[in-house]
Amino acid sequence: MDSTEFRELALAEMDSVYRMAMHLARHPDDAADLVQETYLKAFKAEDRFELREPGMRPWLFKILHNNFYTKVGKAKREPTLGDDLPEESTPSNIDHPEPAWDLASLDWEQVDDRLKHAIDELPGHYREVLLLWAVENLKYREIADVLGVALGTVMSRLYRARGILSEKLGELAAESGIKMAAIEGTKRDG
Amino acid sequence: MSNVNPEQPISAFADGELSGQPRQEMLSRSASDEQVAAKVSHQRQLRDAVARAMDRSDLAAPAALRSRIEAIADDADRVEAAEGGAFHEPAVVGWIGRWAPAAAAAVLFIAALAVVNLGRGPTPPPGAGIIPVGQVEMLTKRHVSCSTDVSKLYEIEGMTDTASISALPAALAQTLGHATPGLDLSGIGYNFERIGSCPIPGKDAVHLIYRADPSTGRADRMSLWIFPDDGRLPIPAGAIYVAADDQYAHPVLVWRNAGIAYFLVGDSMEGVEKAADMLTPAGVQKADDTAPSAI
Numbered sequence: 032m033d034s035t036e037f038r039e040l041a042l043a044e045m046d047s048v049y050r051m052a053m054h055l056a057r058h059p060d061d062a063a064d065l066v067q068e069t070y071l072k073a074f075k076a077e078d079r080f081e082l083r084e085p086g087m088r089p090w091l092f093k094i095l096h097n098n099f100y101t102k103v104g105k106a107k108r109e110p111t112l113g114d115d116l117p118e119e120s121t122p123s124n125i126d127h128p129e130p131a132w133d134l135a136s137l138d139w140e141q142v143d144d145r146l147k148h149a150i151d152e153l154p155g156h157y158r159e160v161l162l163l164w165a166v167e168n169l170k171y172r173e174i175a176d177v178l179g180v181a182l183g184t185v186m187s188r189l190y191r192a193r194g195i196l197s198e199k200l201g202e203l204a205a206e207s208g209i210k211m212a213a214i215e216g217t218k219r220d221g
Numbered sequence: 222m223s224n225v226n227p228e229q230p231i232s233a234f235a236d237g238e239l240s241g242q243p244r245q246e247m248l249s250r251s252a253s254d255e256q257v258a259a260k261v262s263h264q265r266q267l268r269d270a271v272a273r274a275m276d277r278s279d280l281a282a283p284a285a286l287r288s289r290i291e292a293i294a295d296d297a298d299r300v301e302a303a304e305g306g307a308f309h310e311p312a313v314v315g316w317i318g319r320w321a322p323a324a325a326a327a328v329l330f331i332a333a334l335a336v337v338n339l340g341r342g343p344t345p346p347p348g349a350g351i352i353p354v355g356q357v358e359m360l361t362k363r364h365v366s367c368s369t370d371v372s373k374l375y376e377i378e379g380m381t382d383t384a385s386i387s388a389l390p391a392a393l394a395q396t397l398g399h400a401t402p403g404l405d406l407s408g409i410g411y412n413f414e415r416i417g418s419c420p421i422p423g424k425d426a427v428h429l430i431y432r433a434d435p436s437t438g439r440a441d442r443m444s445l446w447i448f449p450d451d452g453r454l455p456i457p458a459g460a461i462y463v464a465a466d467d468q469y470a471h472p473v474l475v476w477r478n479a480g481i482a483y484f485l486v487g488d489s490m491e492g493v494e495k496a497a498d499m500l501t502p503a504g505v506q507k508a509d510d511t512a513p514s515a516i
């Protein structure tokens with residue numbers, strides 16, 4: 032890939048990179064600074080980029096992620112239970128119960144609203160993994176690469192984040208008086 | 222798999238992350254167990270709901286940011302051409318080229334961050350560390366690319382007279398909302414060449430290009446950026462600081478005064494020092510009145 036093609040590919044991802052920066056930094060000025068630094072580094076590291084199946088976006092996300100956490104400092108990283116667990120060994124005793132009601136039964140506007148609030152309240156590491164998973168549609172392995180963590184860590188964060196969100200939506204379901212008869216008796220872990 | 226939460230394969234299956242035998246097992250479980258099927262469905266619904274809740278496809282990178290980054294991308298080629306590939310050569314002091322070894326890059330990074338006052342004081346100046354290395358690089362790249370090809374400067378909206386250096390302060394006062402001092406550097410051998418708007422280093426920045434008068438026997442160039450001081454430069458007004466010193470191919474000086482911020486980039490330290498002296502109003506209190514390392 033020549034430089035022109037590389038830069039065109041990189042620039043084409045700017046909106047996605049900016050959106051991710053906004054999710055991380057949560058302020059337009061900080062997000063813009065992050066994006067600018069990300070691209071500066073990306074242009075310099077052009078020769079280290081290899082076009083693989085996931086494309087340019089995960090690579091830019093990785094630079095962005097590293098930039099962000101270098102900025103805020105490792106000391107300020109929010110602790111996330113389960114981060115140090117070995118790959119594919121997330122124990123069940125840290126997990127949240129799995130709601131078995133049907134999301135389709137809920138009012139979507141309310142779901143969106145409740146979810147947005149719940150996501151906003153999540154630690155940054157959970158938000159990031161959720162975004163890469165749900166919005167960017169990255170595979171677990173790609174998310175692990177972007178974040179520089181083990182695959183098991185991604186699964187753990189994702190599982191816990193989903194658990195938290197499910198719980199919030201479960202509250203909404205309860206408020207709405209929704210129970211799914213077919214699965215009401217579902218055994219819950221924890 | 223004994224340590225794995227029994228629910229995790231369901232999530233992984235719902236996410237399309239299983240293959241081979243584990244996937245076959247989940248397919249069987251899902252087909253034979255209503256509760257498993259409901260959980261898989263729930264996980265997929267949740268993913269869709271999260272995607273919808275977090276989706277910000279309406280949010281695009283601001284135009285100013287896009288312009289800045291496109292200018293950076295554009296400049297990389299121009300600078301490389303203008304400097305004979307210097308952009309990539311670690312031997313050029315002041316560049317953190319992409320081929321530079323990590324250690325050299327680290328040293329240069331620290332050097333660029335260590336904004337030292339123009340004088341020779343032993344203590345760090347109050348403004349040390351205010352300019353990220355990325356900004357120094359952008360300024361120097363822009364200096365090289367725009368002074369090499371002045372047509373790269375954008376026209377300034379609403380500025381009617383850009384031909385005469387003597388008329389510029391009045392015209393700029395309207396554009397920037399603050400008065401600027403005289404901008405004529407011909408007294409030290411630099412002729413004004415062109416002015417244009419610029420996406421860096423601050424909002425509403427204008428970029429002036431000067432070129433050494435041929436009679437001086439020199440061919441160096443000077444770039445002066447002026448923009449409204451938005452308070453983001455944490456240095457005292459009236460003092461001039463070096464963001465990149467004479468170890469760099471393009472020294473960078475920075476100061477702020479009377480509501481305006483200034484970035485001056487040149488091809489020699491001697492040139493930018495003389496220019497800064499000329500551009501700093503006589504009435505401005507020099508930092509060496511309060512700090513030992515100022516000019």
